[in-house]
Amino acid sequence: MENTTMSQRGRTAKQAGIALSATDTQTRNNALAKIAEALDARRTEIVAANSRDYARSVDEKLAAPLLKRLTFDDHKIDDVIDGIKSLIALKDPLGETRLATELDEGLDLYKVTCPIGVIGIIFESRPDAFVQISTLCLKSGNAVLLKGGREALETNRILCEIISQATEAAGIPAGWIQNLESRDDVSAMLALDEYIDLIIPRGSNSFVKYIIDNSNIPVMGHSDGICHVYVDQAADIDMAVKIAVDAKTQYVAACNTAETLLVHRAVADAFLPALRAALAQKNVQLKGDASVCGIIDIQPATAEDWQTEYLDYILSIKMVDSLDEAIDHINTYGSGHTDVIVTADEAAAKRFTTLVDSAGVFWNCSSRFSDGFRFGFGAEVGISTSKLHARGPVGLDGLLSYKYKLIGHGNIVADYAEGKKSFTHQPLDRDCPL
Amino acid sequence: MENTTMSQRGRTAKQAGIALSATDTQTRNNALAKIAEALDARRTEIVAANSRDYARSVDEKLAAPLLKRLTFDDHKIDDVIDGIKSLIALKDPLGETRLATELDEGLDLYKVTCPIGVIGIIFESRPDAFVQISTLCLKSGNAVLLKGGREALETNRILCEIISQATEAAGIPAGWIQNLESRDDVSAMLALDEYIDLIIPRGSNSFVKYIIDNSNIPVMGHSDGICHVYVDQAADIDMAVKIAVDAKTQYVAACNTAETLLVHRAVADAFLPALRAALAQKNVQLKGDASVCGIIDIQPATAEDWQTEYLDYILSIKMVDSLDEAIDHINTYGSGHTDVIVTADEAAAKRFTTLVDSAGVFWNCSSRFSDGFRFGFGAEVGISTSKLHARGPVGLDGLLSYKYKLIGHGNIVADYAEGKKSFTHQPLDRDCPL
Numbered sequence: 001m002e003n004t005t006m007s008q009r010g011r012t013a014k015q016a017g018i019a020l021s022a023t024d025t026q027t028r029n030n031a032l033a034k035i036a037e038a039l040d041a042r043r044t045e046i047v048a049a050n051s052r053d054y055a056r057s058v059d060e061k062l063a064a065p066l067l068k069r070l071t072f073d074d075h076k077i078d079d080v081i082d083g084i085k086s087l088i089a090l091k092d093p094l095g096e097t098r099l100a101t102e103l104d105e106g107l108d109l110y111k112v113t114c115p116i117g118v119i120g121i122i123f124e125s126r127p128d129a130f131v132q133i134s135t136l137c138l139k140s141g142n143a144v145l146l147k148g149g150r151e152a153l154e155t156n157r158i159l160c161e162i163i164s165q166a167t168e169a170a171g172i173p174a175g176w177i178q179n180l181e182s183r184d185d186v187s188a189m190l191a192l193d194e195y196i197d198l199i200i201p202r203g204s205n206s207f208v209k210y211i212i213d214n215s216n217i218p219v220m221g222h223s224d225g226i227c228h229v230y231v232d233q234a235a236d237i238d239m240a241v242k243i244a245v246d247a248k249t250q251y252v253a254a255c256n257t258a259e260t261l262l263v264h265r266a267v268a269d270a271f272l273p274a275l276r277a278a279l280a281q282k283n284v285q286l287k288g289d290a291s292v293c294g295i296i297d298i299q300p301a302t303a304e305d306w307q308t309e310y311l312d313y314i315l316s317i318k319m320v321d322s323l324d325e326a327i328d329h330i331n332t333y334g335s336g337h338t339d340v341i342v343t344a345d346e347a348a349a350k351r352f353t354t355l356v357d358s359a360g361v362f363w364n365c366s367s368r369f370s371d372g373f374r375f376g377f378g379a380e381v382g383i384s385t386s387k388l389h390a391r392g393p394v395g396l397d398g399l400l401s402y403k404y405k406l407i408g409h410g411n412i413v414a415d416y417a418e419g420k421k422s423f424t425h426q427p428l429d430r431d432c433p434l
Numbered sequence: 435m436e437n438t439t440m441s442q443r444g445r446t447a448k449q450a451g452i453a454l455s456a457t458d459t460q461t462r463n464n465a466l467a468k469i470a471e472a473l474d475a476r477r478t479e480i481v482a483a484n485s486r487d488y489a490r491s492v493d494e495k496l497a498a499p500l501l502k503r504l505t506f507d508d509h510k511i512d513d514v515i516d517g518i519k520s521l522i523a524l525k526d527p528l529g530e531t532r533l534a535t536e537l538d539e540g541l542d543l544y545k546v547t548c549p550i551g552v553i554g555i556i557f558e559s560r561p562d563a564f565v566q567i568s569t570l571c572l573k574s575g576n577a578v579l580l581k582g583g584r585e586a587l588e589t590n591r592i593l594c595e596i597i598s599q600a601t602e603a604a605g606i607p608a609g610w611i612q613n614l615e616s617r618d619d620v621s622a623m624l625a626l627d628e629y630i631d632l633i634i635p636r637g638s639n640s641f642v643k644y645i646i647d648n649s650n651i652p653v654m655g656h657s658d659g660i661c662h663v664y665v666d667q668a669a670d671i672d673m674a675v676k677i678a679v680d681a682k683t684q685y686v687a688a689c690n691t692a693e694t695l696l697v698h699r700a701v702a703d704a705f706l707p708a709l710r711a712a713l714a715q716k717n718v719q720l721k722g723d724a725s726v727c728g729i730i731d732i733q734p735a736t737a738e739d740w741q742t743e744y745l746d747y748i749l750s751i752k753m754v755d756s757l758d759e760a761i762d763h764i765n766t767y768g769s770g771h772t773d774v775i776v777t778a779d780e781a782a783a784k785r786f787t788t789l790v791d792s793a794g795v796f797w798n799c800s801s802r803f804s805d806g807f808r809f810g811f812g813a814e815v816g817i818s819t820s821k822l823h824a825r826g827p828v829g830l831d832g833l834l835s836y837k838y839k840l841i842g843h844g845n846i847v848a849d850y851a852e853g854k855k856s857f858t859h860q861p862l863d864r865d866c867p868l
Contacts, residue, residue: 018765021791101809103803103808107799107803109809116821117821198821198822209650216643216647218652218820239843245846246846246847250848250851331452346868349841351456353837353839353868354455354868355456357452357455358837359838360837360840361837361838361839361840362840362841362842363839364842364845365841365843365844365846366842366845366846366847368847369541369842370838374537374850374857375537375543375838376543376859386652387551387631387632388550388632388822388835391835391837392838393838401822402825403787403792403793403794403795403825404804404809404825404826404827406796406797406799406803406804407783407797407799408796408797408798408799408803409798409799410670410676410798411799411803412677412680412684412799412802413684413800413808414680414684417684423808434783434784434788
């Protein structure tokens with residue numbers, strides 16, 4: 001029965017998604033404005049629902065950092081409303097001509113952006129993520145099935161109700177947004193490859209792997225970040241310390257936080273004591289390989305440390321003899337998220353950013369910049385460690401597919417196969433008229 | 435043991451791929467030129483190997499169309515050499531700056547194209563596909579594991595040897611191209627998610643589904659084409675007949691061939707007899723729904739016909755009462771490959787091309803144009819019916835990923851979090867210096 005229900009919901013979402021793909025810019029932007037208005041008008045209800053979620057979670061002994069993420073107060077409502085206003089101001093991502101080619105006289109090819117279709121997203125307990133994800137999907141013309149953390153059950157329920165009502169009143173097809181509340185719903189959703197085009201799981205590597213193993217639907221994984229800072233032999237020591245401190249301590253629970261620092265042997269004597277002093281002020285526990293421990297007296301690191309995402313005030317440190325050894329270590333143990341080189345040597349920066357196989361390859365700045373807002377994408381649905389489709393912070397652009405529109409005047413392939421006509425393949429400087 | 439071997443080959447490919455990603459345009463183009471020279475110089479060996487494959491396949495009673503596809507003679511060698519020359523002339527797809535944004539003064543973000551990494555491709559018996567796929571991968575900096583049809587075993591073996599030797603002599607890392615010869619190798623390859631970034635299976639829907647079910651590696655499916663021609667009430671009847679004949683008969687075994695024709699009731703009386711007369715000359719067997727059979731005396735179609743890819747001289751025909759019924763039928767029974775509307779009504783064409791959820795949505799031209807060469811992509815590795823990453827004919831662009839290069843001067847996130855600095859997010863009009 002449960003499966004039948006989810007199957008019906010999936011079909012409804014698919015149909016709504018197709019109708020949504022044909023809405024114009026004005027309709028979608030107007031619907032976004034209506035969401036912002038409704039969130040503002042119904043603050044009391046939202047905050048009340050969130051208080052019930054909070055109280056229940058306190059009873060259930062939810063950890064303090066998670067309680068903080070669960071909180072959805074007036075200040076956070078202001079933030080998501082501001083976010084919606086920024087999103088309205090962004091250019092319509094749909095119907096954009098990405099390529100235009102005259103194949104022959106009177107036969108014009110256009111590659112035009114369109115929505116992916118139906119997106120299923122499973123995310124953690126932040127209610128602001130519910131609003132950000134659903135509004136990004138609306139702007140990009142996608143239907144969306146959301147499953148948030150159980151802790152935020154009541155908050156997400158009222159948010160979904162508000163968003164559904166506001167958008168339907170603005171002419172968006174009903175069923176484009178659906179809130180899932182149970183694990184059974186998630187299991188059923190993973191089987192709906194007929195209706196759902198993409199699953200975005202946000203969570204640990206093991207969670208993302210579980211989803212991939214249990215679904216035939218394409219998955220865009222937002223998973224672990226084992227990020228590195230490599231301090232090159234040509235690094236400015238002060239800058240390296242400053243970047244390492246920020247990358248490790250600015251927010252330890254984030255996926256773009258550094259977990260391992262690599263230091264070139266030539267600067268280790270100068271760098272390591274300075275790093276230790278700076279990180280001691282932030283109470284960071286250090287673990288080093290034998291060479292590192294020969295310079296600063298810290299705990300020894302084991303092989304397991306190189307593949308651990310601590311999400312905590314812990315940093316593992318390894319000494320390397322060359323830039324290439326650092327690159328190799330990162331490509332072996334990293335998670336392809338974000339890795340940093342600190343160096344004054346442009347050739348070293350070029351080699352590092354070319355050979356390190358990660359979504360973000362940063363030169364002389366902190367790994368913590370790896371984020372949709374900081375990148376100027378308006379918001380993000382996640383940070384992809386996949387290499388296909390979208391990589392790194394995923395904003396509107398990662399929620400698009402495209403189609404080829406070919407416009408002719410009765411053209412047939414036989415004429416080209418028989419040599420009566422031939423292709424011109426000239427670039428066209430115009431947008432698709434359809 | 436077999437698994438260990440494939441695992442080693444996968445690791446070698448990954449390492450070669452990383453080195454290949456850092457080669458410059460000149461090196462890759464020079465290597466492509468060396469392949470062309472070597473293919474020309476070693477024609478006798480290639481043709482001899484292909485003759486052995488052909489003779490064995492005749493003994494094994496391979497069907498005539500497949501024997502034709504297996505043939506790799508001097509003429510086909512000329513074609514692939516020409517193809518390589520065109521590929522050399524194409525712009526380097528790597529290192530292209532797709533987005534440049536100043537996040538703040540002295541903190542610049544660049545989105546830069548890079549290879550996907552290692553691609554595993556399983557394809558049919560055409561040896562020319564071996565050369566096309568491997569040279570597309572080389573130009574786009576990807577390592578590749580190829581498994582061609584068993585019929586072409588000896589031809590593919592000599593082609594791989596020639597390509598490996600020519601490219602290694604030109605400074606391309608050994609192991610970037612590997613030829614797989616057994617089904618066990620394929621099974622082992624599907625488990626190598628540590629080393630392989632993308633699997634491209636070319637074949638039937640059931641084959642592609644088998645691959646998706648048996649691998650955690652992302653799959654870009656090249657599968658069935660259940661393509662439609664919809665003859666609208668505002669269609670020019672002569673044009674509709676001409677397009678239908680080409681879409682059905684120009685090459686019946688291709689995935690972009692039409693399998694079902696939809697005709698609007700308002701023009702059915704005029705169109706259907708003309709269509710029957712034209713297709714009778716090509717010996718096409720027609721099947722129609724009750725309304726169609728009321729106008730022309732043909733075999734009745736069953737529900738199964740709407741979801742069948744005949745790949746043969748058979749066409750199913752259904753009458754519809756509206757444009758929206760046609761769109762609905764295509765979105766229900768089609769395979770998202772290529773669908774055509776014939777109409778003089780631009781609004782109908784716009785609605786059709788917006789709402790039909792297919793890679794190719796064509797107005798007044800044949801579905802047979804859906805092809806990488808005809809689209810001007812140089813060549814294709816397949817036609818994707820996936821909506822993620824690449825859709826439709828996949829050329830060089832579909833073999834790319836990208837990374838974000840962020841260039842700073844010691845920038846840290848704490849300064850922005852604490853309000854000391856703020857983001858500017860200005861577009862930059864320059865390419866990434868790294």
